[in-house]
Amino acid sequence: MKKTPVTTGCHCGQPLPYADCCGPYHHGALPASAEQLMRSRYSAFVLQLEPYLLQSWASDTRPASLDLSADDGVKWLGLQVLAATGGAEGDDTGTVEFVARYKVGGRAYRLHETSRFRREDGAWRYIDGDLHEG
Template sequence: MGKAAADVCPCGSGQPYAGCCGRWHAGEAAPSAEALMRSRYCAYVLGLHDYLLATWHARTRPATLDEAPTRWLGLEVKRHAATGDDSATVEFVARYRAGGRGHRLHETSRFLREDGRWYYVDGDFAG
């Protein structure tokens, strides 16, 4: 599922896809936990399941991803904080439509950096 270089990235940065999440999807290491989180949201939008699994920490990675039809509508990053030299959290709200209804996913995600690459570990959902 490719996007033209001039298309705005779905992550909400306002930047062209090729110069934003497209770089991380092509194999470049995301420079921060927030950049990785945005690229993972973008990968959900674009259906890049291999990327999602590859950027999920091996300790918590599922064998497969849920293939339920979801239309992602937008992302708002609320907070990004380093919790150590190689760990960080990112709080975000992602809006989506599934089963004909609108939903909000509000999560504080945990990330670890290993060998120069950030990985999603897990997250806590807000009520």
């Protein structure tokens, strides 16, 4: 079941409304940086947009399919970008370190990851990431 986008502040933590932030990327616009792609992917997880997540994944690490319906009990609470390296105009690779907070069954969790990105055919794509413990 797809969730309805919020109307104030984007899911990704930016102050812009979803329609002016991650929404355009989910409808075909290309993120200009690795950080924008990472933020749009976070919003796509919140909204369970499996096609966007697959399309924005690097071709050599992309899974054959995703099934986010098992995540129906997940409530995403917020995203904090800690650092971004490269991943801008003129770069072909970049990394973004972030913490995503969420709840499952009333218990709070955090996902701390450094994600790797690269340009493929002119578009930023998620390659993979390293999880941080703690």
